[in-house]
Amino acid sequence: MRVLALSDCKLERHVPPREIEDIYTNRQPAPMPPPPTKIPFITxxxxxxxxxxxxxLCISLVGHVLxxxxxxxxxxxxxARMPGGDTTSRTAKKRQELLNSFDTLASHLNTTFTALSTAFAHHSGTEDARSSGRAYLAVVLGPTPGSAxxxxxxxxxxxEAKVWGKRDDRLSVCEGAGAEDDEQSDSGDESDSDNDSDGEADTNESGNSDSSGDEEAAWETETEESSQAPSPPLSRTPSPSSSSSPPPPPHILPPTYAQELEALRTAERLLSRTLASACGENDGQGMASEMAxxxxxxxxxxxxxxxxxxxxPRQTLSGAFDALLDQFLEESGERPERDDIKKKKKGGKVEGVWICSRQRLTEDSEIISGEEISEEDEMIWWTWDGKLVGFADW
Incomplete structure (x- = not known):
C-alpha cells in the first residue's frame, strides 16, 4: 500500500473573505475622505x-474678481496707489470712475452688514432671537443682473446677529461695579477722616478730667467683670442662613483698534492665499478667465x-438667484445633490467662496426650527444701486 506524501499533493491556501479577515485581525477599513468640493472655504x-x-472680506473679494x-x-x-498722470484722457477718467465706485461700495458694505446683522437679531420681532445667521452676496458680471x-x-x-448701537450687558455690569467700588472707597476715606477728628477731640477732653474719676471708673469695671460669668467663644463657622453673593460676571475686554486691524489684515491674506491655491488646483484656472x-x-x-x-429690493430675481444659491450649496457640499429631481440650472457653472468661523451652521435657522416664516423675515434678493464699469485700456 502506497502512502501518499505531502509532496505528492498540492495544498491550496484558503483565503478568507475580506469581512472575516477584518473581524479576526481587528482591522477596520480606513474611513473614506470627504469628496473635494469645487467651492473653497476659509475658516x-x-x-x-x-x-x-x-x-x-467681501470688498476684498470684489477686487479679486474684477x-x-x-x-x-x-x-x-x-x-489706487499709481500716480495719476494725465487726468484728461479717456482711460484716466474710466480709471477714476471705477475707483470712486469701488470706494463707495466699500463704504456701503460696512453699513450693509451692520444693518443685516441687526435684521438677523430682530428675527421674528424678538431681539437677540438667534446669535448668528447666514448671508449671501453675489458678484454679477453682465449688462444686467438677470442676463449675467x-x-x-x-x-x-x-x-454675528447684533443690534446696532446696543451695549454689551457684561461690559456695562463690570463698569458699574467698578464705579460702585470707587464710590465706596471714597466714602470710606471720608469716614476714616471723620473718625480720626472725633478721636482727637475725645482725647483732649479726657486729658482734662480728674484722676479720681478715672480710679472710680476702673474699680467699677473690675467689680462688674468679676460678677459676670465668662461667655463661650464665638463660632468662626458662618451660619448657613447667610447666602453668599453670586460671583461677578467675567470681564470681557473689547479688542483694541490695533488688534482689530491686524485681524482684518490676517483674514485678507488668508483669502488671497485660498484663491491662489484654488487657481493652482483647478488646472491653473480657478476664477481666472478672459472676459470683455x-x-x-x-x-x-x-x-x-x-x-x-x-x-x-428685486423680487423678479428670486427665481434665477434661488437656483444659483441651490447650486452653490450643492457644489460646496452644504446640501446633498438630489438626482431624482431634474432642475434646470441657469447661468452655467457657479463660482464662489465660503467665509466661515469656528462656529458652523448646517442650515438656516428657519429650516432647522421648522417654524412658519413671517413676511418680514422672508429672504429676498436686493441689488446695489451703483455699478462698476470695467475697462481694459491703459
Whole structure:
C-alpha cells in the first residue's frame, strides 16, 4: 500500500473573505475622505464673523474678481496707489470712475452688514432671537443682473446677529461695579477722616478730667467683670442662613483698534492665499478667465425688513438667484445633490467662496426650527444701486 506524501499533493491556501479577515485581525477599513468640493472655504480664528470682518472680506473679494475676470488691467489696490498722470484722457477718467465706485461700495458694505446683522437679531420681532445667521452676496458680471455672463457667490457663515448701537450687558455690569467700588472707597476715606477728628477731640477732653474719676471708673469695671460669668467663644463657622453673593460676571475686554486691524489684515491674506491655491488646483484656472469689460453688479440676500438706502429690493430675481444659491450649496457640499429631481440650472457653472468661523451652521435657522416664516423675515434678493464699469485700456 502506497502512502501518499505531502509532496505528492498540492495544498491550496484558503483565503478568507475580506469581512472575516477584518473581524479576526481587528482591522477596520480606513474611513473614506470627504469628496473635494469645487467651492473653497476659509475658516477664521473667531467664534462668529463680525459685520466689519464680513464687509472687509467681501470688498476684498470684489477686487479679486474684477482682476481675475479681466475687468481691470491691474489689481484695484495697486491702481489706487499709481500716480495719476494725465487726468484728461479717456482711460484716466474710466480709471477714476471705477475707483470712486469701488470706494463707495466699500463704504456701503460696512453699513450693509451692520444693518443685516441687526435684521438677523430682530428675527421674528424678538431681539437677540438667534446669535448668528447666514448671508449671501453675489458678484454679477453682465449688462444686467438677470442676463449675467458670470456670477460669483460669497457665503458668510455664522454672521454675528447684533443690534446696532446696543451695549454689551457684561461690559456695562463690570463698569458699574467698578464705579460702585470707587464710590465706596471714597466714602470710606471720608469716614476714616471723620473718625480720626472725633478721636482727637475725645482725647483732649479726657486729658482734662480728674484722676479720681478715672480710679472710680476702673474699680467699677473690675467689680462688674468679676460678677459676670465668662461667655463661650464665638463660632468662626458662618451660619448657613447667610447666602453668599453670586460671583461677578467675567470681564470681557473689547479688542483694541490695533488688534482689530491686524485681524482684518490676517483674514485678507488668508483669502488671497485660498484663491491662489484654488487657481493652482483647478488646472491653473480657478476664477481666472478672459472676459470683455462689462458692468459688475452686487446682489445681496436679505430679509424684507432689511433697511438700507443703497439697496433696492428685486423680487423678479428670486427665481434665477434661488437656483444659483441651490447650486452653490450643492457644489460646496452644504446640501446633498438630489438626482431624482431634474432642475434646470441657469447661468452655467457657479463660482464662489465660503467665509466661515469656528462656529458652523448646517442650515438656516428657519429650516432647522421648522417654524412658519413671517413676511418680514422672508429672504429676498436686493441689488446695489451703483455699478462698476470695467475697462481694459491703459
Amino acid at each position: 477664521l480664528d473667531a467664534d462668529l464673523v463680525t459685520d466689519s470682518m464680513a464687509a472687509r 482682476f481675475l475676470k479681466s475687468q481691470v488691467p491691474f489689481p484695484v489696490i495697486q491702481m 455672463k458670470c456670477r460669483v457667490m460669497v457665503g458668510v457663515d455664522a454672521l 469689460p462689462t458692468l459688475t453688479h452686487i446682489v445681496l440676500r436679505a430679509p424684507r425688513k432689511f433697511m438700507h438706502p443703497a439697496w433696492v
